[in-house]
Amino acid sequence: MxxxxxxxxxxxxxxxxxxxxxxxxxxxxxxAVRMAINAVIVLGLNLLIGFAGQISLGHAGFLGIGAxxxxxxxxxxxWHPLAAMGAGALAAGLLAAxxxxxxxxxxxxxxxxxTLGLGIIISIALRNExxxxxxxxxxxxxxxxxxxxxxxxxxxxxxVVALLLSVSVWASLNLIDSPFGRALRALHGSxxxxxxxxxxxxxxxxxxxxxxxxxxxxxxxxxxxxxxFVSPNYADFFHSIELVTMVVIGGMASxxxxxxxxxxxxxxxxALATFEGWETVVFGAILMLCMIFLPKGLVPTLAAKFGxxx
Amino acid sequence: MLSQFLQFLFSGVTxxxxxxxxxxxxxxxxxxxxxxxxxxxxxxxxxxMLAVFFTQAGLPLPVALLxxxxxxxxxxxxxxxxxxxxxxxxxxxxLIIITIGASLVIRGLTAVIFGKGTHSLPAFSGDTPxxxxxxxxxxxxxWVLGITALVVVLLWYYFNRTLQxxxxxxxxxxxxxxxLVGINTSWxxxxxxxxxxxxxxxxxxxxxxxxxxSYDVGIMLGLKGxxxxxxxxLGNGLGAVVGGLLVGIxxxxxxxxxxxxxxxxxxxxxxxxxxxxMPRGLFGGQSTDRV
Numbered sequence: 001m002x003x004x005x006x007x008x009x010x011x012x013x014x015x016x017x018x019x020x021x022x023x024x025x026x027x028x029x030x031x032a033v034r035m036a037i038n039a040v041i042v043l044g045l046n047l048l049i050g051f052a053g054q055i056s057l058g059h060a061g062f063l064g065i066g067a068x069x070x071x072x073x074x075x076x077x078x079w080h081p082l083a084a085m086g087a088g089a090l091a092a093g094l095l096a097a098x099x100x101x102x103x104x105x106x107x108x109x110x111x112x113x114x115t116l117g118l119g120i121i122i123s124i125a126l127r128n129e130x131x132x133x134x135x136x137x138x139x140x141x142x143x144x145x146x147x148x149x150x151x152x153x154x155x156x157x158x159x160v161v162a163l164l165l166s167v168s169v170w171a172s173l174n175l176i177d178s179p180f181g182r183a184l185r186a187l188h189g190s191x192x193x194x195x196x197x198x199x200x201x202x203x204x205x206x207x208x209x210x211x212x213x214x215x216x217x218x219x220x221x222x223x224x225x226x227x228x229f230v231s232p233n234y235a236d237f238f239h240s241i242e243l244v245t246m247v248v249i250g251g252m253a254s255x256x257x258x259x260x261x262x263x264x265x266x267x268x269x270x271a272l273a274t275f276e277g278w279e280t281v282v283f284g285a286i287l288m289l290c291m292i293f294l295p296k297g298l299v300p301t302l303a304a305k306f307g308x309x310x
Numbered sequence: 311m312l313s314q315f316l317q318f319l320f321s322g323v324t325x326x327x328x329x330x331x332x333x334x335x336x337x338x339x340x341x342x343x344x345x346x347x348x349x350x351x352x353x354x355x356x357x358x359m360l361a362v363f364f365t366q367a368g369l370p371l372p373v374a375l376l377x378x379x380x381x382x383x384x385x386x387x388x389x390x391x392x393x394x395x396x397x398x399x400x401x402x403x404x405l406i407i408i409t410i411g412a413s414l415v416i417r418g419l420t421a422v423i424f425g426k427g428t429h430s431l432p433a434f435s436g437d438t439p440x441x442x443x444x445x446x447x448x449x450x451x452x453w454v455l456g457i458t459a460l461v462v463v464l465l466w467y468y469f470n471r472t473l474q475x476x477x478x479x480x481x482x483x484x485x486x487x488x489x490l491v492g493i494n495t496s497w498x499x500x501x502x503x504x505x506x507x508x509x510x511x512x513x514x515x516x517x518x519x520x521x522x523x524s525y526d527v528g529i530m531l532g533l534k535g536x537x538x539x540x541x542x543x544l545g546n547g548l549g550a551v552v553g554g555l556l557v558g559i560x561x562x563x564x565x566x567x568x569x570x571x572x573x574x575x576x577x578x579x580x581x582x583x584x585x586x587x588m589p590r591g592l593f594g595g596q597s598t599d600r601v
Contacts, residue, residue, distance in 0.1 A: 055403050102586040108402055109346050113540045114585050117578035120533070124575040237529070241410055248407055277422055284414025288393050291408045295400045 005177070008256050009169050016162040020155065029154045031270065036161040037223050039262035040168045042246045043255065044215030049244065050252035051176060052208045053188030054104065055112050058119020059243050062213040064126055064235025065092045066220025071141040071230045072132050081144045085221040092217030093210050100206040116237065123235040138231030141224045157226050164222070165259075168215075172255050184208055185253075249290050251297030260299050313444030318566040319559060324451040324520065326558020327458040328354070331513035332535025333542065333550035334465065335506035341482030341545050342495075342502035345394060345405045349413040350510050351532015352420075356382040357511025358523035359420055362429040371434070378515050379508045385416065386507025390499055413528065421525040433519040454516045461512065462551055469547070478502065482545065510535075530574060534561075537577040541584055543594030553592065 016036075023029050041063065048054055069088025073079040079087070103114045126133050133139060144151045151157055175181050186194040187201045195201055224230045233239065242265060250261020268286065272279040294301050332350055339347045357378050364374035389412045397404065434453050439446035469475035481488040481498040489495050514523065514531075521527075538557045542549020557577045565573035584591065 049403065055406075057406075099582075106585055106589050109340075109544060110540060110585060110589060110591075112346065112402070112406065113536065114582055116533070117537070117582050120578045121575050121582075124572065124578075128571045237533070241407075244403065245407055245410075248403055252401075252403075278418065280414050280418030281422065282418075284411045284416075284418060287411030287414065288408050291400075291404050291411065292393060292396055295397055295404045 005173060006170075009166070009173060012169055012256075012259065013166050016166060020158055026154055029158060031267065033154060033157050033161050033226060035263045035266040036158075036165045037219055037226070038243075038246065038266050039259045040161075040165055041216055041219045041243060042250070042258040042262045043168050043172050044212040044219075045243055046247045046250075046252065046254070046258045047172065047175065047184070048208050048212040049247050050254065050257075051181065051188060052184040052205060054205055054209065055108075055115065055244070056209070056212070057112050057116040057237070057240050057244065058122070059115075059212070059216055060235050060237070060239035061119035061122035062092045062096065062216035063220035063223070063239070064122055064230075064232070065095070066217030067141075067224035067230045067234055068126055068133055068220075069217070070221040070224040071139050074142045075139065076132065081142065081221075081225065085218065088221050089214045089217045093214045096210045096213035097206065100209045101202065104202060104205040104209065116240070119235070119240050120237055123232055123237070126235055127232040133230075133232070136232060138229060138233075140229050141227070143228065144225035151225070161222070161226075169255060169259070172258075176255070180204070180207075188253075245287060249287075249294075249297055251299035251301070254297065254299045254303075257297050257299035261297070264298075314566070316443055316445035318562045320445060320447050320451060322559035322562030323555060324448075324454050324558070325517065325562065326538075326555040327454045328513040328517045328531065328554075329535050329538045329557050330551045330554025331458060331461065331509045332531060333538035333554045334462075334547060335510045336536055336539035337542075337545055337547055337550045338502045338506040338509070340539070342478065342499050343394060344402075345409065346402070346536065347503075347506065348406060348409040348532065348536075349389060349416060350506065350535055351528035351530070352413045352416040353382045353386065353507040353510030353528075354514035354531045354535070355523065355525065355528030356385065356416065356420065357514030358431065358518035358527070359424055359429065359514075359525065360511070361515045361518060362431050362523065363424060365431060375515055379511045382511035383504040383508040386503040387500060390503035394503075395496070395499065413532070417525055417528060424525065426525055428522050428524045429518075430522050431515075431518040448520060450516075450519045454520075457512070457516060461509065465547065474501075534577050537581045540591055541581055543591035546591075546593045549591060549593035 019032055020029060023032060041059075045056065045059055048056055066085070066088040069091060070081060070084050073084035073087060074081055099114075099118060103111065103118075106114055127136050129135075151160065176185075183194065183199045183204050186197070186199055187204060191201050220234070223234070246261035246265045247258060248261070249264060250259065251257025268283065269279065272282050275282050296304075332354055335350050335353065336347060339345055339350075360378035360381055361374055364377050365371060367374075369377070389409070393408050393412060394405070397408065433448070433450040435449050437448065439448055467475075469479055477488070477493045478498050478501060480491070480493055481495050485495055488498075534557055535554070538553035539550050540553070541556060542551070542553030557580065560580055561573060561576045564576040588594070
């Protein structure tokens with residue numbers, strides 16, 4: 001492991017520490033919290049898509065499982081929010097493990113189809129089971145208590161999420177440089193070659209899929225508590241695509257790219273709000289332009305240009 | 311019992327024909343370029359919306375329908391020239407995001423130009439239902455099925471009996487070899503986007519008198535067309551048609567006998583099960599990987 005591998009992490013932590021003191025108002029603080037939450041989700045997804053080379057077009061489904069576990073279990077069954085969050089993560093992990101084996105026999109576009117289908121089924125179920133989920137209108141989420149504190153204002157949330165983000169970046173950096181991470185990159189490079197040298201490719205694919213699903217479910221719970229409300233849109237196809245776009249625009253297989261992608265695409269819809277009615281058109285055009293001119297994503301392209309890797 | 315079954319079958323086959331046309335569109339583009347075109351659903355939507363717009367503008371029906379197919383075809387070609395050709399050989403996920411970007415642009419522009427309301431198109435030959443064994447069949451369903459069947463026959467003829475069609479087939483088998491024998495593969499790419507958009511639009515036009523249309527109907531229709539294409543085995547033309555009809559019929563049966571609320575989930579449950587047991591769809595055949 002090169003010794004400057006943590007330089008970027010220190011920079012991220014420094015930015016996270018300074019940010020709340022320079023943000024002009026609570027609107028920007030709220031935006032920062034959303035960016036950080038998305039960044040954690042995208043980190044997990046990038047492990048799957050960028051490093052292991054397995055596409056998922058249904059990841060918002062796992063977010064939805066976590067978010068709705070945190071909404072439904074405390075509201076209807078009086079569960080403690082942390083227990084509900086754990087149950088959501090467990091459910092998402094189990095579901096991922098259950099479908100992963102048959103799914104990861106598939107490749108490329110067939111895999112895209114299967115994950116897309118899985119995500120859509122989850123979002124349709126959330127929309128239809130109105131007696132539990134409030135249906136298309138969504139439902140409120142009770143607030144989150146942590147060790148006797150009530151997490152109520154944005155500033156407290158900011159520090160929680162900032163801590164989660166720092167830990168996730170640290171964990172991702174380590175994971176990539178572990179035997180597990182090397183196995184993932186190997187199977188991305190060539191599945192046959194990695195099998196030949198003894199990598200159990202199915203086991204690794206399943207493991208990374210389950211891990212990213214659990215990541216997503218936990219962050220879904222966090223989002224639900226932070227926003228105080230969940231709706232089925234949170235789990236739908238378009239949101240899955242948004243997440244994949246964050247991965248690709250930031251840069252596949254790039255830890256810091258995940259952060260850049262999450263920050264840019266969280267800010268973009270806010271910035272586009274001024275286009276009144278044209279948001280979708282502009283958003284679509286930006287997606288296309290980015291992919292046409294920066295197919296490798298922002299961070300890897302810039303890193304190559306200035307001659308220093310991550 | 312029988313009449314109910316027939317009723318579900320009729321509505322299933324009718325919608326299934328639209329999915330089949332969309333699936334054929336996916337297949338054409340996939341064969342020419344290995345791209346899964348997620349904007350396919352928007353061509354379906356565009357066809358329906360433009361047909362509504364042109365008929366309301368007072369154009370005679372045949373002219374309106376022709377324009378409603380030609381304009382999406384032009385849009386398809388535009389996407390190919392501006393967004394697909396420049397990134398030849400990019401990763402599949404990059405291409406997927408490009409076509410999704412294109413679909414957002416089309417959907418967004420349609421919402422800006424035509425508004426977000428729901429529109430209807432008068433049926434081509436009246437609304438008097440035909441009774442068959444206690445079930446009713448709309449005359450428009452006959453139009454949908456008839457024209458879809460005609461299109462399938464024409465496509466079969468084109469790909470098996472004409473030089474142009476054979477050139478397209480050859481490109482789908484081996485692009486490099488096709489280029490070596492003098493086939494203009496960028497023309498093939500151009501044609502496949504034009505044809506696929508026109509096919510999608512045709513499906514959208516035909517079904518609109520039955521199901522209505524609005525700027526956002528393309529997403530689900532397109533995704534179900536994708537399910538149909540994968541079900542039949544990506545790249546297989548006959549598979550796409552069978553897949554489309556199968557998805558339509560099972561969706562209608564599921565909605566009728568099991569749960570109408572979960573109607574939209576049925577194609578996706580179906581495709582997951584099929585892929586679990588037949589990883590390359592119904593007619594995908596075996597594949598070998600080159601190392």
